[in-house]
Amino acid sequence: MSDIIGxxxxxxxxxxxxxxxxxxxxxxxxxxxxxxxxxxxxxxxCIMPPPNVTGALHQGHAMFVAAEDAMTRYHRMLGExxxxxxxxxxxxxxxxxxVEKLIWKESKQTKNDLGREAFLQRVWQWMDxxxxxxxxxxEVLGASADWTRKAFTMDPPRQRAVRVAFKRLxxxxxxxxxxxxxxxxxxxxxxxxxxxxxxxxxxxSLWYIRYPVKDQPGRFVxxxxxxxxxxxxxxAVAVNPKDTRYTDLVGQMLTLPxxxxxxxxxxxxxxxxxxxxxxxKTTPGHDPLDFEIGQRHNLPIINIMNPNATINENxxxxxxxxxxxxxxxxxxxxxxxxxxxxxxxxxxxVPYSERAGVVVEPLVKEQWWVKIKPxxxxxxxxxxxxxxxxxxxxxxxxxxxxxxxxxxWAVSRQLFWGHRIPIWYxxxxxxxxxxxxxxxxxCGKCGHSDQLRQDPDxxxxxxxxxxxxxxxxxxxxxxxxxAYFYPGSVMETAPDIIFLxxxxxxxxxIHFMGDxxxxxxxxxxxxxxxxxxxMSKSKGNVVDPLENVREFGSDALxxxxxxxxTPGVDIKLSRTRLTDSRNFANKLWNATRFISLSGxxxxxxxxxxxxxxxxxxxxxIISRYSQVVKDTSRMMENYQLGExxxxxxxxxxxxxxxWYIEVSKLRLNSPDPATKQASQQVLVGVLEGALRLLHPxxxxxxxxxxxxxxxxxxxxxxxxWPEANDQIDLAAVSQFEALQEVIKGIRNAKSExxxxxxxxxxIIVAKPELKTLFEQQAESxxxxxxxxxxxxxxxxxxxxxxxxxxxxxxxxxxxxxxxxLAGMLDLAVERSRLAKEIEEVQKEIEKxxxxxxxxxxxDRAPVAVVAKERERLAANQEKxxxxxxxxxxxxxV
RNA sequence: GGGCAGUUAGCUCAGUUGGUAGAGCGCCACGCUUACACCGUGGAUGUCAGAGGUUCGAGCCCUCUACUGCCCACCA
Numbered sequence: 001m002s003d004i005i006g007x008x009x010x011x012x013x014x015x016x017x018x019x020x021x022x023x024x025x026x027x028x029x030x031x032x033x034x035x036x037x038x039x040x041x042x043x044x045x046c047i048m049p050p051p052n053v054t055g056a057l058h059q060g061h062a063m064f065v066a067a068e069d070a071m072t073r074y075h076r077m078l079g080e081x082x083x084x085x086x087x088x089x090x091x092x093x094x095x096x097x098x099v100e101k102l103i104w105k106e107s108k109q110t111k112n113d114l115g116r117e118a119f120l121q122r123v124w125q126w127m128d129x130x131x132x133x134x135x136x137x138x139e140v141l142g143a144s145a146d147w148t149r150k151a152f153t154m155d156p157p158r159q160r161a162v163r164v165a166f167k168r169l170x171x172x173x174x175x176x177x178x179x180x181x182x183x184x185x186x187x188x189x190x191x192x193x194x195x196x197x198x199x200x201x202x203x204x205s206l207w208y209i210r211y212p213v214k215d216q217p218g219r220f221v222x223x224x225x226x227x228x229x230x231x232x233x234x235x236a237v238a239v240n241p242k243d244t245r246y247t248d249l250v251g252q253m254l255t256l257p258x259x260x261x262x263x264x265x266x267x268x269x270x271x272x273x274x275x276x277x278x279x280x281k282t283t284p285g286h287d288p289l290d291f292e293i294g295q296r297h298n299l300p301i302i303n304i305m306n307p308n309a310t311i312n313e314n315x316x317x318x319x320x321x322x323x324x325x326x327x328x329x330x331x332x333x334x335x336x337x338x339x340x341x342x343x344x345x346x347x348x349x350v351p352y353s354e355r356a357g358v359v360v361e362p363l364v365k366e367q368w369w370v371k372i373k374p375x376x377x378x379x380x381x382x383x384x385x386x387x388x389x390x391x392x393x394x395x396x397x398x399x400x401x402x403x404x405x406x407x408x409w410a411v412s413r414q415l416f417w418g419h420r421i422p423i424w425y426x427x428x429x430x431x432x433x434x435x436x437x438x439x440x441x442x443c444g445k446c447g448h449s450d451q452l453r454q455d456p457d458x459x460x461x462x463x464x465x466x467x468x469x470x471x472x473x474x475x476x477x478x479x480x481x482x483a484y485f486y487p488g489s490v491m492e493t494a495p496d497i498i499f500l501x502x503x504x505x506x507x508x509x510i511h512f513m514g515d516x517x518x519x520x521x522x523x524x525x526x527x528x529x530x531x532x533x534x535m536s537k538s539k540g541n542v543v544d545p546l547e548n549v550r551e552f553g554s555d556a557l558x559x560x561x562x563x564x565x566t567p568g569v570d571i572k573l574s575r576t577r578l579t580d581s582r583n584f585a586n587k588l589w590n591a592t593r594f595i596s597l598s599g600x601x602x603x604x605x606x607x608x609x610x611x612x613x614x615x616x617x618x619x620x621i622i623s624r625y626s627q628v629v630k631d632t633s634r635m636m637e638n639y640q641l642g643e644x645x646x647x648x649x650x651x652x653x654x655x656x657x658x659w660y661i662e663v664s665k666l667r668l669n670s671p672d673p674a675t676k677q678a679s680q681q682v683l684v685g686v687l688e689g690a691l692r693l694l695h696p697x698x699x700x701x702x703x704x705x706x707x708x709x710x711x712x713x714x715x716x717x718x719x720x721w722p723e724a725n726d727q728i729d730l731a732a733v734s735q736f737e738a739l740q741e742v743i744k745g746i747r748n749a750k751s752e753x754x755x756x757x758x759x760x761x762x763i764i765v766a767k768p769e770l771k772t773l774f775e776q777q778a779e780s781x782x783x784x785x786x787x788x789x790x791x792x793x794x795x796x797x798x799x800x801x802x803x804x805x806x807x808x809x810x811x812x813x814x815x816x817x818x819x820x821l822a823g824m825l826d827l828a829v830e831r832s833r834l835a836k837e838i839e840e841v842q843k844e845i846e847k848x849x850x851x852x853x854x855x856x857x858x859d860r861a862p863v864a865v866v867a868k869e870r871e872r873l874a875a876n877q878e879k880x881x882x883x884x885x886x887x888x889x890x891x892x893v
Numbered sequence: 894g895g896g897c898a899g900u901u902a903g904c905u906c907a908g909u910u911g912g913u914a915g916a917g918c919g920c921c922a923c924g925c926u927u928a929c930a931c932c933g934u935g936g937a938u939g940u941c942a943g944a945g946g947u948u949c950g951a952g953c954c955c956u957c958u959a960c961u962g963c964c965c966a967c968c969a
Binding site: 010012013014181199206223224225226227238270271272274275276279280281282283287288289290291292348349362394395397398401402405495496499526530532563564565566568569570571572574576577579580582583584585586587589590591592593594595596597598638640642643646649650654657658661662665744747748750751752754758783784786844847848851854855856857858859860861862864865868869872 | 896897898899904905906907908909912913916917918919922923924926927928929931932933934935936948949950962963964965966967968969
């Protein structure tokens with residue numbers, strides 16, 4: 001690959017598309033994404049959050065690729081065996097729904113028409129077709145994941161792992177069956193977890209209904225409700241025991257309107273006397289609070305709804321009606337019969353199913369539950385003791401707060417698609433047992449095999465996801481992968497699945513593996529549109545990452561996402577920022593192009609090395625480079641990816657291109673081949689190193705450019721991350737800064753005074769210790785500041801024959817500079833400009849004097865800070881005297 | 894009802910051990926200096942949301958307030 005050096009001329013602008021495809025294929029072919037297991041080294045491991053098979057690639061995926069791939073590439077370059085393990089998720093409910101819709105479209109059949117077996121066959125067919133689509137799209141983004149280890153949450157090894165885990169929990173008594181109130185989604189016809197319920201604030205109504213007191217004609221208890229249809233299942237009315245309004249009614253019976261059932265008045269602390277009428281109609285079968293009250297008072301539970309949310313046979317005359325239809329009907333009937341007292345508009349939270357978008361119905365169902373306390377306790381401790389850290393740190397509290405108040409986990413789902421619950425019932429002897437085999441051969445109790453049936457439900461999709469950090473490595477088998485790569489290092493994901501996923505991985509990891517699955521949880525922010533709104537299909541503001549890649553390049557998208565925010569903070573993705581990043585890639589391209597155009601044939605690669613005999617600019621850029629190595633290394637270790645990216649941007653563009661390349665043009669043009677080559681050596685050395693630093697952020701363009709430069713090794717992806725070696729020459733840095741100050745000053749003066757001629761004359765009166773410096777750097781000054789070489793004079797203060805009067809002038813820390821401009825100068829303007837500058841410097845001096853005259857500052861501030869303040873004062877005083885002197889020179893004209 | 898973030902130049906955002914405020918875009922003015930107009934040079938713009946406090950010193954720490962956003966929560 002490196003034979004292109006010097007042979008093929010680089011295009012004028014960078015073309016990402018061609019380079020990206022080329023290098024990704026190259027990396028793949030070389031197998032760089034697959035780590036070599038080396039037991040003498042500690043591996044670095046990141047298990048990729050598996051995208052849903054049913055999803056389309058969105059910016060969240062681009063975000064996680066940007067972050068995870070950057071970390072992966074960084075660690076790979078540190079020489080660690082680095083595993084980034086990809087896969088996909090079968091996506092429980094949404095997987096089932098997608099195929100249901102498809103079948104309906106194809107043949108107007110429901111999944112029940114087809115039956116479980118046929119339906120699952122169809123799902124598998126679909127999954128096989130689409131399973132890897134999303135994952136393959138991650139390649140376009142440059143994901144250097146180990147595709148040889150790719151897993152699927154429903155593939156046979158994972159199915160077996162789930163059965164083993166379930167059986168273990170069951171045998172340990174951590175899984176049990178119970179009838180409780182659960183969230184029923186009438187759209188998907190399954191139970192869903194609290195986390196899958198969205199509370200949506202809606203304007204509804206509060207209906208006040210009166211229930212006649214039995215045997216006391218004309219007396220009523222009025223209740224208030226937002227869901228009048230649930231009254232069909234009322235089995236009591238509850239009041240607060242301290243509520244004197246109802247004291248005499250507690251224990252009495254009421255007649256339930258429309259149903260003509262008798263129900264008791266019970267006293268319960270859970271009732272808030274100040275709300276509504278203080279009396280609550282109690283429907284244990286359809287409301288969580290009522291369920292609790294029912295438990296306490298032994299109230300019967302009446303289920304009035306079918307799974308599709310129509311009223312069932314317990315709903316009397318309303319049987320068959322949809323719940324909202326029934327609501328209307330019931331309200332009308334209550335009104336007609338005189339039971340409706342009043343209706344108030346009422347804003348309240350209505351639970352919606354996140355998946356199906358319909359109103360969730362709380363109802364009592366028998367489900368399988370995971371006893372959570374024994375799992376949560378160690379998982380909490382892991383966070384408290386820092387065995388799992390969160391980036392940013394504040395998410396630790398969000399995690400622990402939730403874990404402390406965790407309820408048992410309902411894991412069964414009434415779906416076909418998913419891990420079938422490995423529980424078998426023996427109808428011969430009534431035995432219930434779990435198995436880790438695909439099916440149970442014979443009842444473990446009575447030995448019969450002819451009356452066994454498996455539980456019809458499947459597991460919550462997060463059950464298998466929770467096992468992902470070790471199921472992907474071969475668990476329950478003691479594989480080499482599992483032994484070597486578990487526990488992993490970093491879990492990188494979005495904050496919205498801390499509870500659904502991260503918490504479960506930590507619990508399962510500790511329980512099944514005896515150790516946390518990762519030591520760090522890195523949370524990225526949500527990607528929003530330019531206005532800061534959440535991207536969603538319905539809003540039509542979704543920006544396809546692949547579209548961005550086509551337009552700006554994968555590197556640009558990734559760099560934008562990483563440098564655009566800090567961890568845990570949402571990022572607005574704007575076209576201007578994408579453009580900036582693309583321009584940055586192009587800038588690097590052209591810097592490299594410039595260097596190659598100078599002719600690199602025969603130049604041997606050698607890393608940038610500081611040495612005292614190098615020219616000032618070289619010592620400066622190498623020092624700056626070393627500082628950047630140090631800074632970015634520290635930032636990468638601290639997960640400050642954005643900061644590191646920005647530091648590299650500033651260095652490469654603002655220092656390397658803007659200054660170093662410009663200065664180096666002098667030596668590149670030298671007739672002396674040795675001079676030219678020495679210059680190339682440093683140009684290449686620094687750029688090559690900086691490309692290594694940038695590689696995790698912009699993998700493609702850096703590889704492309706690196707290959708175009710002399711280098712050592714086969715590919716940048718496996719090159720070593722530069723070592724922080726402290727090659728920093730502080731004197732060179734400050735000298736170069738003095739030079740920059742003079743050059744900027746001349747440019748500024750010319751621009752301000754609107755000097756027409758490109759080349760001007762200049763007289764630099766340097767501080768004695770800097771005179772030689774400026775003499776040596778005369779060419780840099782003439783070239784970068786636009787000074788006529790023959791008209792540049794350099795003196796020290798003593799050597800200056802006479803200060804030119806007809807001249808612009810300015811003062812830097814190291815020199816006073818005159819730009820003689822006979823006849824072109826308005827001395828009055830120049831004087832007032834100087835006066836203004838003097839005023840500013842005086843202000844600085846006053847401020848410093850004030851600070852330094854403060855005894856407690858001198859006493860208490862660190863020595864270095866005080867010294868710095870003193871230096872500043874002295875420098876400004878010295879500057880002031882030179883400014884005043886100049887003003888005086890002009891005054892005598 | 895609790896909790897957590899954000900509020901810094903016209904716009905988008907940086908600013909981790911508290912030490913005289915930064916970048917890009919945009920804007921204005923120059924500019925084909927043989928890498929780059931996806932460019933170069935120069936310039937303007939900020940009581941760092943408001944009010945207190947701690948400190949020699951606060952964008953950064955503490956308290957309160959305002960606005961914006963997010964998360965959690967069984968008031969029918």
